[in-house]
Amino acid sequence: MTEREDLELPRGIALAWGVAANPQRGPKREMSVEQIVEAAVEIADAEGLGAVSMAAVAARLGYTPMSLYRYVTAKDDLILLMQEEATGLPSEAARTAGDWRETLTALYREQVQLYLQHPWVLEVPITGSPVTPNSAAWMDAGLAALDGTPLTHDERLSVLLLVTGAARWAGIILAGYARRERSSGEAPDEITQNEDSLYRALITEDAYPHLRAAIDAGVFLDESDPFTFGLERSLDGVQAYMDRVAEGRRPERLPWMGLDDADIATDKRYREARKAVREAEKALRAARRLERQVAREARERAAAAVRKAE
């Protein structure tokens, strides 16, 4: 029915690569996987991933919920296909934007815009690298950009991972604000203002001196783009690394996040001590709070007594 490799392929991935055998025997199919995925994506775009229920998708197409299971084995598969559909292919314009840096920047921007158009993609849980046609195309485009550089294949993939992560991070934050914008009906300026005043009200100088200083400097009202800044710094670093490598001064590659010295955090006694500190800090906050509250009540009581006396 299908191909050799199919034996080991997870169902969802098999569907994504389009190696699902279309049956020949029964009645004609009235829908198609593409239609279903398209409808699901439209719902997700408009109302979020949470609004994508089998019933909702079916209703949008004019069928009963259960009919979808003739095309998609489970909701998880549908979501994988939605992801693939939304991911699409990198544009020709981005793929050929210029040198490696310009190309990666263009791919970054396109990914961020993608996350803004389909914010629900960020909600889909990740399990390993998705081995699907479109995500492979994105990887290929990124690797193509780094083709002429003195980096090894490993290093190129690491750089790609860096850029992809930056795009996703920007997407997460920006999509978060966009969602809040839609749900609360606040304008972007309002959100910024409200957040700033929330910080101003809650962050005290004694508990958070540096954060308070930053707030007073107006960081939460700042209008420059922190994500572009971050990407620029990262790519600066990559460029410097390339220069160093080109000079034959390749640093040795670092191993996985050392548990040798970072292991302090997993040491039992240390963790207990930390917990104690945490609880002490919590108690201090509670005590301060109580103090203020009691003072306030005392004031009120006094005021009430005066009123009564009159």
Next chain:
Amino acid sequence: MTEREDLELPRGIALAWGVAANPQRGPKREMSVEQIVEAAVEIADAEGLGAVSMAAVAARLGYTPMSLYRYVTAKDDLILLMQEEATGLPSEAARTAGDWRETLTALYREQVQLYLQHPWVLEVPITGSPVTPNSAAWMDAGLAALDGTPLTHDERLSVLLLVTGAARWAGIILAGYARRERSSGEAPDEITQNEDSLYRALITEDAYPHLRAAIDAGVFLDESDPFTFGLERSLDGVQAYMDRVAEGRRPERLPWMGLDDADIATDKRYREARKAVREAEKALRAARRLERQVAREARERAAAAVRKAE
């Protein structure tokens, strides 16, 4: 009952700051918010955020589901409190690890470990910066690390955002693998191997030349840490930026991701053209697939005919 600022505070945040008025009138409370949150975190750590239902939390404490609503206004609030509990405070060791770079690296590592201990935190949807005591403490620690540097407050926050994003990205990927490890029962090596052979089977040289080359170079079997590599490059870039600024050569800050020239992607005609390309590529893949399949069926038919003839 509570304090002034409380009027504007979202409920969940009010609870996180502990400004929830404990009632005095009724029967003694048998539970506490802390107990509930703790139980919920334990469930989430062990079985994921999906396993945290009000019923499950209540059952773990020996109560009925509805009783929880006397302590927590809604499940969303519970999740915010869980997040705050899991986030905790940055350790003293990390906060005082050395110069800005060492400190930020230590904070990065601690955050990644945190995500590995509480992977469900990554599933909690983000809406704006969380204005809670513990997350404020992390920000404060990060800003403290950058205190002696020539950066402006804005730039410091951007650097922090960069490091936080890197940690989250590493957490997302690593937690994804950890989850798969647990759910499928594969060993880490096995997962790497399986993924590699999946790539090898599906990524053809004609469709994905650069990715295929990378695969052949063994990138998916590589054992160095791409996240540490990325962080190092990023911090290299930040260091270079500091040096430049210290010399008085501060570049002008870039504005928000320009929709001026990146807008090609939102141009209607362009998007339609892209979609057409996409569909053409899809059709090509389908045609190739069909070709192979038909060839295979023909072979089988021939074999069957031979068998019948015998």
Next chain:
DNA sequence: GAAAAACTGTGTATGACGCTAACATACTGT
């Protein structure tokens, strides 16, 4: 010290969800 008010944990009910199983109906290769 009694009545009122406030609050506790519980039982019941509702509507939505993903998905299994049993169904009559429609098409196709032999």
Next chain:
DNA sequence: ACAGTATGTTAGCGTCATACACAGTTTTTC
């Protein structure tokens, strides 16, 4: 023509978050 097989539908299960009414318990008020 008929067996085999696929279609979309109906009914129903177990789970979820949460609204509401309830009897019992503690504190406040008179």
